[in-house]
Amino acid sequence: MAVTLKDIAQQANVSLTTVSRVLNYDASLSVSDETRQRVFEIAEQLNYVKHKRFGRQQVKKIAVVQWYTEKQELDDLYYMSIRMGIEQHCQQLGFKAIQVYQNNLDQLPADVDGIIAVGKFSQSQIKQFKQINSHVILVDYDGLGLDCDSVVTDFDHSVSNAIDTFLLRNLKDIGMIYGSETTADDEENVPDPRRHYFIKKMQAEQIYQPEFVFEGRYTSESGYQMMKQAIRQLGEGLPHAFFIANDPMAVGALKALQEAKIEIPNRVSLISFNDTTIANYVYPGLSSVHVATDQMGASAVDLMVEQFNSDRDYVKKVTVGTKLIERQSVVNHR
Incomplete structure (x- = not known):
């Protein structure tokens, strides 16, 4: 007998809707990482058919392409922290983040499910990304004119x-x-x-x-x-x-x-x-x-999930706000 969502819901002690949204990687769902992991594990144990394509051998793979080399990234913690934000959110959603640095673009896997490009890339490079996979997100670079979803700073x-x-x-x-x-x-x-x-x-x-x-x-x-x-x-x-x-x-x-x-x-x-x-x-x-930067990374992953789960025919830009942190380098009064 085929395993149903109801079977998983009963064992996981959650609602049928929660199981469905977890297995479809719904980023808007407010659920703990522990619950999300429990649903995945039970679905895999029961050999749920739909979940099989997200099984251990077929986890969604996201290439995180850093425009810097590894050495340059160490000198600019801004881009490192964006990358870490992406990787952390990928882990929360059960995705596998694959690091690719600027001097290793020829090592970009051809079988990835999506590409998140961090930094500044030329039109020819973005075209190369799209030839590998149509799911491309740009971070710290406005992609509207390049027909790409993007996350930028205000x-x-x-x-x-x-x-x-x-x-x-x-x-x-x-x-x-x-x-x-x-x-x-x-x-x-x-x-x-x-x-x-x-x-x-x-x-x-x-x-x-x-x-x-x-x-x-x-x-x-x-x-x-x-x-x-x-x-x-x-x-x-x-x-x-x-x-x-x-x-x-x-x-x-x-x-x-x-x-x-x-x-x-x-x-x-x-x-x-x-x-x-x-x-x-x-x-x-x-x-x-x-x-x-952590929110920029998370927003990029959420945009990727949205691309996976929808067929919208327009691109989207997420602008993340900022705040000024005052320390000792500004005079208090004059």
Whole structure:
């Protein structure tokens, strides 16, 4: 006699609806990991036919493609934490996450059920992903124009909030250090959206000064060099505040200011972006825009589940909000 959902529900001591939604990987279902695991185990023990395709040999496999190499990822905890958020949520849903790094794209398995690409990829790379599997999610890259579901950060309100924080301290001469980068294959330039929103906000406040804006790379060394350049070029006219595009750059800028014996935050206040662990462990602690990287990762997996379970013919973008974490790098008053 064939095993039914009712049989599983009785043994698992849950409702028939819960069993159905668990076995269909319904991400909107609020159920404990213990209950979810119990349903899967009983379904497998009873050789439930529909569940067999999700059995141990046929678990959904998700390739998590990191645009960085393993070494680069260690230098940028932001992308590492997004990847970890994806892997954790995959584990909760019973999926197998397969790590693939930028320098190993030729090792991308052909039999994966979906691809979550973290970082900046060119159109040709995204086309390559789609040739392997039609289920593709982009994280930290707007995929609407590329016909891909995506998860991004709310840069607009994040940057505006950082500048408002300076303005509340009567800090109106505000500089910026931002990064430039290319896609993983170096085919396309990727502009920093924070620069766009910084200029937009500063112009709206009628306080934008282009000579206060410096372009580098998203590394500590680049942040160090850009701040040294600012100190050298601007002298006494150095802004009293800087918004910096990520934590590694901010750490480098902090070092340059300390070497020049410029007091932080009394002479120069700093606000960084991403709020990785290093923001809290440097001295003084960096005020930083906290990005919910774990939620970005989980949202990407949820979008993948939605693709598995629906036949929608439009793409979707999830924008995750942020919050500013204030520490010692911003002056309390002025």
